Amino acid sequence: MKLTEITLRQMKMKMKFPFETSFTTMQDKDFILVEVVDEDGKRGWGESVAFTAPLYNEETMKTNWHMLEDFLIPLILDKNIHHPDEVNQLFSPIRKNNMAKAAIEGAVWDLYAKKQQMTLSKALGGEKKEIEVGISIGIKNTIDELLQVIDQYVMDGYKRIKVKIKPGWDVDVIRAIRKKFPSILLMADANSAYQLEDIELLKQLDEFDLMMIEQPLASDDIVDHAVVQKQLKTPICLDESIHSLEDARKAISLGSCKIINIKIGRVGGLTEAKKIHDLCLTKGIPVWCGGMLEAGVGRAHNIALTTLSNFTMPGDTAASNRYWEQDIIEPEVTVHDGMITVPDKPGIGYDINMKAVDMFTVAKKTFKK
Numbered sequence: 001m002k003l004t005e006i007t008l009r010q011m012k013m014k015m016k017f018p019f020e021t022s023f024t025t026m027q028d029k030d031f032i033l034v035e036v037v038d039e040d041g042k043r044g045w046g047e048s049v050a051f052t053a054p055l056y057n058e059e060t061m062k063t064n065w066h067m068l069e070d071f072l073i074p075l076i077l078d079k080n081i082h083h084p085d086e087v088n089q090l091f092s093p094i095r096k097n098n099m100a101k102a103a104i105e106g107a108v109w110d111l112y113a114k115k116q117q118m119t120l121s122k123a124l125g126g127e128k129k130e131i132e133v134g135i136s137i138g139i140k141n142t143i144d145e146l147l148q149v150i151d152q153y154v155m156d157g158y159k160r161i162k163v164k165i166k167p168g169w170d171v172d173v174i175r176a177i178r179k180k181f182p183s184i185l186l187m188a189d190a191n192s193a194y195q196l197e198d199i200e201l202l203k204q205l206d207e208f209d210l211m212m213i214e215q216p217l218a219s220d221d222i223v224d225h226a227v228v229q230k231q232l233k234t235p236i237c238l239d240e241s242i243h244s245l246e247d248a249r250k251a252i253s254l255g256s257c258k259i260i261n262i263k264i265g266r267v268g269g270l271t272e273a274k275k276i277h278d279l280c281l282t283k284g285i286p287v288w289c290g291g292m293l294e295a296g297v298g299r300a301h302n303i304a305l306t307t308l309s310n311f312t313m314p315g316d317t318a319a320s321n322r323y324w325e326q327d328i329i330e331p332e333v334t335v336h337d338g339m340i341t342v343p344d345k346p347g348i349g350y351d352i353n354m355k356a357v358d359m360f361t362v363a364k365k366t367f368k369k
């Protein structure tokens with residue numbers, strides 16, 4: 001494959017509901033869509049999961065555009081690529097900026113799978129024909145409001161409920177949920193809102209039989225997480241702290257977590273995501289696929305990755321209509337009884353709805369040799 005043309009689009013989509021986490025409330029979704037074209041005119045699509053502000057990690061939509069335009073596209077344009085794993089290698093001189101790397105790498109994976117006439121799932125070595133999904137619910141104004149929202153998603157069939165917590169919105173909230181829903185699969189995501197000194201509070205969560213607590217401590221910490229994990233019955237799952245295979249190896253060997261949330265963007269692409277998956281399989285660490293409020297292209301990549309065998313816990317990839325009035329893929333992602341049927345068409349398996357893409361495009365630039 002030789003990439004002869006790469007197009008970046010800056011997209012703006014309105015979410016149906018604001019999504020509140022311990023670090024910010026998101027309403028609009030601004031992101032970069034990447035389209036690659038090869039010498040045969042075949043196309044592949046990728047989506048950057050960087051947000052507009054550097055609050056989840058250090059990247060932003062604009063830093064991603066800069067990295068793509070000035071560094072990553074020049075490294076890949078017109079190069080001969082035999083397999084998408086080579087993209088990881090080509091990008092290795094550039095430090096971090098994982099979401100920018102993953103956006104273009106994902107497009108190359110899609111293109112590669114399409115050229116091989118196989119699904120992205122198969123190209124990655126995935127086997128599942130359907131995947132289990134849960135849902136991630138933001139912070140609400142009142143506990144009653146949250147309980148109502150949970151009730152609706154439980155009735156929709158989602159396989160596990162994740163709620164966001166932060167200081168002041170934690171133990172009482174989880175207690176109320178457990179009282180009303182004694183047997184659902186339940187977990188809490190703190191997005192780094194706590195510190196080592198909060199350990200007594202975190203221990204109070206042990207009585208609620210949570211599947212896991214996601215990223216209680218700082219995003220760059222795997223040392224104190226190990227201290228907390230030793231004192232907690234509830235498994236810790238790391239999200240923000242894992243950027244690479246090396247991070248995963250160190251976190252596992254320190255005992256910083258018992259579960260890992262793999263996000264393709266955070267780890268720099270599907271090749272690295274697969275390596276982390278494989279390591280976790282040998283270490284007995286279950287993984288699941290996290291979400292970044294993706295539009296359809298990112299959602300499709302998440303679905304393909306989740307078909308790998310060690311994704312044994314429901315992920316955050318909910319239905320398109322949970323987030324969007326109109327998604328950018330055809331058909332949209334649908335969930336029945338908490339399951340998504342993996343598409344069987346080549347590549348990401350969904351068509352791009354170009355009318356919707358054009359409607360949400362704010363800026364566009366094409367790069368050629």
Ligand code: OSB
Pocket residue numbers: 021056136189191239290291292293294316317318
């Ligand atoms: O920590 O998993 C997270 C959304 C934005 C930023 C970080 C996270 C999340 C979610 C939502 O939990 C997952 C989704 O529905 O895509």
Ligand code: MG
Pocket residue numbers: 189191214215239240261290
């Ligand atoms: Mg998280």
